[in-house]
Amino acid sequence: MRYIFIMCFMCCVQSIMAQPETEVKVVDTILWKQKNKIGVDLNEVTFVNWNAGGANSISALLAINSSLRYKKNNLIWFNEIRTRYGVNKQESQKLRKTEDELELISTIGFRKDTITNWYYSGRFNFKTQYSNGYNYPDRDNSISRFMAPGYLFVGGGVEYGKNIEKLSFYMSPLTFKSTFVLDNELADKGSFGVDPATYDALGNKIKDGETIRTEMGILVTNSYETEVLENIYIKNRISLYTDYLNSFGNIDLDWEIMFDFKVNDFVKATLGSHLRYDNDIKIVEETEVEDEYVERGATVQWKQLLGIGVVVDF
Known part of the structure; x- marks a missing residue:
C-alpha cells in the first residue's frame, strides 16, 4: 500500500x-490567432394612450470587432479593426446618427527572451468616421465628415504585457500624430485644430485653411480586460497624449470603459462610458443672432452607452 x-x-x-x-x-x-465579433443592440419604446406622454422611438447599434494575432518565440504582431455605427428614429423626427466610429490598430513587439514581459514595440493607430455629423436639429451645416477629422498615430516605444491580450501598458516618447480635415469648409473654419483660412479686410479668402496638422509628442496607453464577477466582464482603454512643441503638458485624453453582462452565448447587455478631451477641438455655439456662432473653447466630451443585444463570435 x-x-x-x-x-x-x-x-x-x-x-x-x-x-x-x-x-x-x-x-x-x-502562429496565427483570429477573433471576430459582431453585435447588434436594439432599443424600442412604443406608447398607446399613455397619459404621461412620450414619443415612439427605435434605435439600433451595429458593432464589429476583428483581431488577428501572430506570435512566434519572442515576436508578437497584433492587428485589430473596431467599428461601430448607430442610428435613432423618433416618430416626430428624421433619422439621427448616434454612433459613428472606425479604428484600425497595429502593434508589433519584440522581447529579448521569454522571461521578460517588456517588449520593444512600434504602433500604428488610425481613427475616423463614416458619415456626416450634425449639431441636431441643424442638418444644413455638418460639423464633421469622413476624414474630417481623421487621426493617425505612428510611434515606437516599450510595452509591458504579462498576458498582453488582456493587460497592456504602452509608452512611446516619440509619437507622430496627424490630424486630417479633408473638407474645405471645415478646414477654412479651422476645425479640429488646423490653421483656418486667411481673409482680407473685405472678407475675401486669400489662403485656404490647412487640411493637415502634424504633431510630435509622448503617447501613453493602457488596456485591460477581465471577468470581475461571473458573466460580468470589464474592458478599459485609456490613451494620453501631449505634444512637445504646441502646449506641452496639455494632455489629450481618450478613455473608454465598458461592462459586458453575459446572459448566454448570444445575448448580452452593455453599459459603457467614453470620455474625451482634446485642446484642439473647440466648442462652437450659436448666438441669439441667426447664423452667427461663437467659439467657447475646448471642453470635456462624454458619451454614455446602454444597450441589450445579440453577439456572435466566430
Whole structure:
C-alpha cells in the first residue's frame, strides 16, 4: 500500500511539473490567432394612450470587432479593426446618427527572451468616421465628415504585457500624430485644430485653411480586460497624449470603459462610458443672432452607452 501511494504521489508530481511545459509548447505552435465579433443592440419604446406622454422611438447599434494575432518565440504582431455605427428614429423626427466610429490598430513587439514581459514595440493607430455629423436639429451645416477629422498615430516605444491580450501598458516618447480635415469648409473654419483660412479686410479668402496638422509628442496607453464577477466582464482603454512643441503638458485624453453582462452565448447587455478631451477641438455655439456662432473653447466630451443585444463570435 505504501509503495502504491508513493508511486501515485510521484506520478502526480511529474504531471504537475510537466504541465507548464505542455502549455507553453501548445501556445508556441499557434502562429496565427483570429477573433471576430459582431453585435447588434436594439432599443424600442412604443406608447398607446399613455397619459404621461412620450414619443415612439427605435434605435439600433451595429458593432464589429476583428483581431488577428501572430506570435512566434519572442515576436508578437497584433492587428485589430473596431467599428461601430448607430442610428435613432423618433416618430416626430428624421433619422439621427448616434454612433459613428472606425479604428484600425497595429502593434508589433519584440522581447529579448521569454522571461521578460517588456517588449520593444512600434504602433500604428488610425481613427475616423463614416458619415456626416450634425449639431441636431441643424442638418444644413455638418460639423464633421469622413476624414474630417481623421487621426493617425505612428510611434515606437516599450510595452509591458504579462498576458498582453488582456493587460497592456504602452509608452512611446516619440509619437507622430496627424490630424486630417479633408473638407474645405471645415478646414477654412479651422476645425479640429488646423490653421483656418486667411481673409482680407473685405472678407475675401486669400489662403485656404490647412487640411493637415502634424504633431510630435509622448503617447501613453493602457488596456485591460477581465471577468470581475461571473458573466460580468470589464474592458478599459485609456490613451494620453501631449505634444512637445504646441502646449506641452496639455494632455489629450481618450478613455473608454465598458461592462459586458453575459446572459448566454448570444445575448448580452452593455453599459459603457467614453470620455474625451482634446485642446484642439473647440466648442462652437450659436448666438441669439441667426447664423452667427461663437467659439467657447475646448471642453470635456462624454458619451454614455446602454444597450441589450445579440453577439456572435466566430
